[in-house]
Amino acid sequence: MTTTVNSTSAVDAPTPWSGDLELLRAKIADVETPMIWVITGDSITHGAKWLGLERSYPELIQEHIRWPLGRRRDFVINTGISGERTGGLLADFDWRVSRLNPNVVSIMIGMNDAVAGPDGRKPFEINLREMVRRVRATGAIPMLHSTNSVDKENPGSVSRYDLAAYNQIITQVAQSTATILIDHWSRWHQERPTLPLLREWLGESIHPNGAGHRAFAQEFFRTLSYDYTPPSPSPRMSAPEDPDAETN
Numbered sequence: 588m589t590t591t592v593n594s595t596s597a598v599d600a601p602t603p604w605s606g607d608l609e610l611l612r613a614k615i616a617d618v619e620t621p622m623i624w625v626i627t628g629d630s631i632t633h634g635a636k637w638l639g640l641e642r643s644y645p646e647l648i649q650e651h652i653r654w655p656l657g658r659r660r661d662f663v664i665n666t667g668i669s670g671e672r673t674g675g676l677l678a679d680f681d682w683r684v685s686r687l688n689p690n691v692v693s694i695m696i697g698m699n700d701a702v703a704g705p706d707g708r709k710p711f712e713i714n715l716r717e718m719v720r721r722v723r724a725t726g727a728i729p730m731l732h733s734t735n736s737v738d739k740e741n742p743g744s745v746s747r748y749d750l751a752a753y754n755q756i757i758t759q760v761a762q763s764t765a766t767i768l769i770d771h772w773s774r775w776h777q778e779r780p781t782l783p784l785l786r787e788w789l790g791e792s793i794h795p796n797g798a799g800h801r802a803f804a805q806e807f808f809r810t811l812s813y814d815y816t817p818p819s820p821s822p823r824m825s826a827p828e829d830p831d832a833e834t835n
Contacts, residue, residue, distance in 0.1 A: 632667025637790030641797030673714035695732035733772035743792030
């Protein structure tokens with residue numbers, strides 16, 4: 588018998604972040620003006636251990652930004668740290684975000700905060716709001732990500748029993764601050780509704796594998812209204828043709 592994953596999802600909403608979205612798309616279209624993208628968070632953003640030879644979602648995002656989107660002078664910097672929570676990221680915010688003079692700051696965090704359960708919800712919300720405030724204070728465009736769903740039958744995920752509530756907070760903060768939301772939580776529940784399907788995107792109980800990271804990148808660009816086909820997990824045998832290369 589197939590087990591169904593808990594389908595509790597983040598709050599559905601229109602797009603109160605349309606102003607930032609339009610501004611970001613205009614900046615992306617201006618390929619002559621380079622940007623610095625900071626992508627930060629916990630171990631899932633760090634991309635440590637569970638990916639093997641495959642690429643993390645920050646790596647996939649930077650490849651698409653700097654090649655198909657033609658933004659070759661952009662810097663995409665991953666400052667995610669394994670084990671991180673919102674309090675730690677705030678304490679280290681100047682080093683990991685502000686000093687880099689970003690134009691865009693992408694934040695995926697909450698998987699470890701959720702271990703605190705209901706008692707941690709309010710501090711998490713306060714910290715998340717402060718992160719958005721600090722990003723805007725640098726002049727950058729903030730982006731918040733909801734987390735992936737987890738394998739609730741694996742003992743390794745038991746401590747994240749309150750994760751749905753934390754993802755609801757992420758969505759509510761994005762709505763109330765008009766911050767772009769990349770809603771992985773909803774997509775994973777919609778497209779991976781059973782544990783066998785969910786496990787195809789997980790490397791273990793909570794960490795996505797390569798397929799999960801490709802889904803992250805796909806949702807990132809879908810939210811920004813760009814076509815994106817995740818690359819094959821197989822290594823490239825030859826480089827794609829350079830459209831700007833001179834021919835003899």
